[in-house]
Amino acid sequence: MLVLVAALSLAACAPAPAAQEPARPGGQAAAPQTGFPVTIENCGRKLTFDRPPAKVVTGYHPALETLLALGLADRIAGRTNFSESPFLPGQREQYDRIPEISDTIMLPQKEVMLAQGADFVLDNAMASFDAAGGYATVDELNTAGTPVYILGGWCGPEEVLQFTIDDTYTDLRNLGKIFGVSDRAEALVAELRGGLDDVKKRVEGRTPVKVLATDGGKGPVNAYGGSGITNQMITLAGGVNVLAAVKGDYTEVSAEEISAAQPEALLVSDYATLRGEDMPSSPAKAAEAFAIARNSPAAKEQRYLALPVAAQHPGYRNLLAVADIARFLHPDAFAG
Template structure:
């Protein structure tokens, strides 16, 4: 989840496609995101969709591999379990049994609990890999869209992670990135109507929350991911920033044009947060983080700590995926209750 920027931009290249020889293709426009579809032989359906800022042509995947819960959830929300071969789930992720799509996770293969790597993808005979830039795909680990292109393996990146993708950046607000991903995946898999329904439902839920925000100044909110010497937090380019602002809060680090990033405790103290969101994941339980904030001299006097105003956000409600909206609804209710006390 924690990205590190690597400056070397990959050369622009289009995805090499293996289509059926001699298929006659007729271009048509797909619904949703302006994708161009070509239909010939049944196994030769192709569609051109943006992968971050780059136009890429895809064939319909049959053995997709998802990295982390957000990727798998997007595919399962679109009803694509039959076309998902498996998933990679690092230990930070909560158990998949807690997912709204637990039955779908049971139907596909668990491929490992390590970081995404090229060998795993090749061994799985994946024809599509879904992950984020620097949160799955990585120059350092040798698994990038460009490398997979050369191997004939298609890739799809979370749009919210594209703002600093080398060579082909794309800047989209995190929740808009979620909707965009669902529409683009819908086009890639040929389930545009289902994607439109899912996106419409999510947008309606978000609109209801925003309409119900109490009047008054936004509540200053600090998200605490981890870290003792320096805290790791959510900046402008990740879903919690939208969760906070749509619920009636103000992310005290909303002005940092990054995703997940380190800041100094001095900056947290100066921001005087009235609420602290604790990002909860497997290897660092929320209770331990709260205890640290209460016992550390640097944070013990913060307004949120003094008032015991802690909200626990599930890991998969904080990374890009349909459960972002669950997290928003819960946090908005928490802020409304706080304001009426």
């Protein structure tokens, strides 16, 4: 089962090359832009920018929609394909206008990627920078003048487990600085914090709903343990992860443990974003879990929510998804 987790650790490397100011007619360099240069740390590397990136390539869906949320569509020169994914309001139209450079959710192969001449790459994990897979590495892109930023600090397996929702706020602020739109970033952070505060007030004092977050399987079951994004979203939404004691984020759990957990509701990873993959549907994965935990309240009520897998990766969407999960778990808290 394909899940975009950070499978490779970044070795320490030299600071990314700073973008150079374009020459003015007559050979004079353009005047420095206010607020620059900017230096940001990501994955143990320092990225320095003398001006905002103007030719950006984005990887998997959450990377693109995070930049769109910051009003940066005009900076994006290329994106990957996730045409079957559910889009946030108004973003599908922007997606369609951006040139497609890969027909999968992954960045293109090395030669195609380097030929883009991008001055910035934003992605959610290290999988698209694996030399063994034929991709341009982070070091190769840096050498070509294309700094790479990984959302959520998902730079290696340990960082995936250490992720907190606050890391998304850090990403938004960092991107605001990189693109010279810190005011937009701060406004977006305030809006998202307000949304989470509203959810917290609505679910406060209510009995947490026991939730199993699953990605299918008849045993072992692909599920989400007590670390990482999914576990945090469940907690913030007024739920309790029945696998909170299981170490890890995306992991395998025995059918016996799932049966004993007695979940009251399921979150099911929805892979509609992956074209051409022979993967079970969300209803099929829910049915597998209900069959295993057939005596559970969730199975008796057939209660599940298909959660877009894009929300289970770092980016703007996972903050929005908390409200969706809360409405599913505590509908009466949002009535009226």
